[in-house]
Amino acid sequence: MSPITTPIPDQKKVGMVSLGCPKALVDSERILTRLRADGYAMSPDYAGADVVLVNTCGFLDSAKEESLQAIGEAIAENGRVIVTGCMGEEADAIRAAHPSVLAVTGAHQYEAVVEAVHEHAPPSQGPFIDLIPQPDVKLTPRHYSYLKISEGCNHSCAFCIIPDLRGKLASRRIDAVLREAEKLVAAGTKELLVISQDTSAYGVDTRHESRSWKGRDVRAHMTDLARELGQLDIGGGVPPWVRLHYVYPYPHVDAVIPLMAEGLLTPYLDIPFQHASPKVLRAMKRPANEAKVLERLKGWRAICPEIAIRSSFVVGFPGETEEDFRYLLDWLEEAQLDRVGAFRFEPVEGAQANALPDPVPDEVKEERYARIMEVTERISAAKLAAKVGRTIPVIIDEVGEPDEDGDIGATGRSQADAPEIDGAVYLRNVPRELASGDIVTVSIEDSDAHDLFGVVA
Secondary structure (H helix, E strand, C coil), X not given: CCCCCCCCCCCCEEXXXXXXXXXXXXXXXXXXXXXXXXXXXXXXXXXXXXXXXXXXXXXXXXXXXXXXXXXXXXXXXXXXXXXXXXXXXXXXXXXXXXXXXXXXCCCCCHHHHHXXXXXXXXXXXXXXXXXXXXXCCCCCCCCEEEEECEECCCCCCCCCCHHHHHCCCEECCHHHHHHHHHHHHHCCCCEEEEECCCHHHCCHHHCCCEEEECCEEEECCHHHHHHHHXXXXXXXXXXXXXXXXXXXXXXXXHHXXXXXXXXXXXXXXXXXXXXXXXXXHHHHCCCCCHXXXXXXXXXXXXXXXXXXXXXXXXXXXXXXXXXXXXXXXXXXXXXXXXXXXXXXXXXCCCCHXXXXXXXXXXXXXXXXXXXXXXXXXXXXXXXXXXXXXXXXXXXXXXXXXXXXXXXXXXXXXXXXXXXXXXXXEEECCCCCCCXXXXXXXXXXXEECCCCEEEEEC
């Protein structure tokens, strides 16, 4: 007599389109991890998905337009779409443009998203699958991971609506953050990218409460977090690269510079300066201490000469005069920042800046944008040219296929390069055994305005 077998039903599949910043990418990873634990599989395309999630960005009007286009594409290709993320706070606008969406939820509303998926594509798996432990879903390569330490922001910058979208600062427990980081490193992560809306303010809302970690009390504070992350081991007693993003230059930031000099923290700070003119900074409702910042930059470089500073600036903010803009250019010449991004001011629905007088004409914004990029590219080119002839550590992101001569090229990043936003290091004739995630010593042979070129030493 043949045994009776019960076929296991096909898994329901979920597709994901993730837009916006790395913080939204982490949200997408958490949503997909929960869905995988509920028995869902991930679909790499629209056609194979039972439902498609679109994680939107709502920071700028241009980002909202991109989000609406992505929703429309998902509807056209699949038809069954659930919307989440920052633009999810504007459910009426989304439904007006795309009335057929199945559900709309706001930023980091994980449970609501999962419930919507359960409702519109009920999980088909039984206990045979549900009892199998499922790994976390990562949307980044295995060798680097974003580590989100808090949600929300306590600032009220005139051009920003993040507090309206994501709420006030809400810090994660320090032991939970360190446990996640330890787990990521054990799974192969070589580089941790610490992100939040305001990394320097981590723990302010909890009065920097302490938690027990590895038999000692550790505060929910940026410096304590950085020190503990530097104690992790990727093998052979080597710490991971730990990169701090969205760091407001509060006084206590000075305390992490010695950790960089000691090799416990990657010598890199992403600081959103936004402008330098005291008048514009006041209009933006930002700290106007640009002169003191220049002195601190000099002090940081004296302690850790390898430190790389990345920042972003807004041109064409309402009321910005030619004098204000020239002040910014002069400040940049003195600051000599390593990596700079610039953005033309865009009105954002609900932002205080919309009511400010003296808007800057679009053609003036364009002209100023071109000028700031010319200055910052020149500074970047000079800084990178100074690295020619040196040997530096590089983390490998991608290894190519052999060419007709059998030579293999690779793309990596130096400690001054965050993924997706900074430059790259292009390598020639690399060893065949080289793999993504390897950290190697590279001799720099050439450079341009953004990238370096070299060979494994």
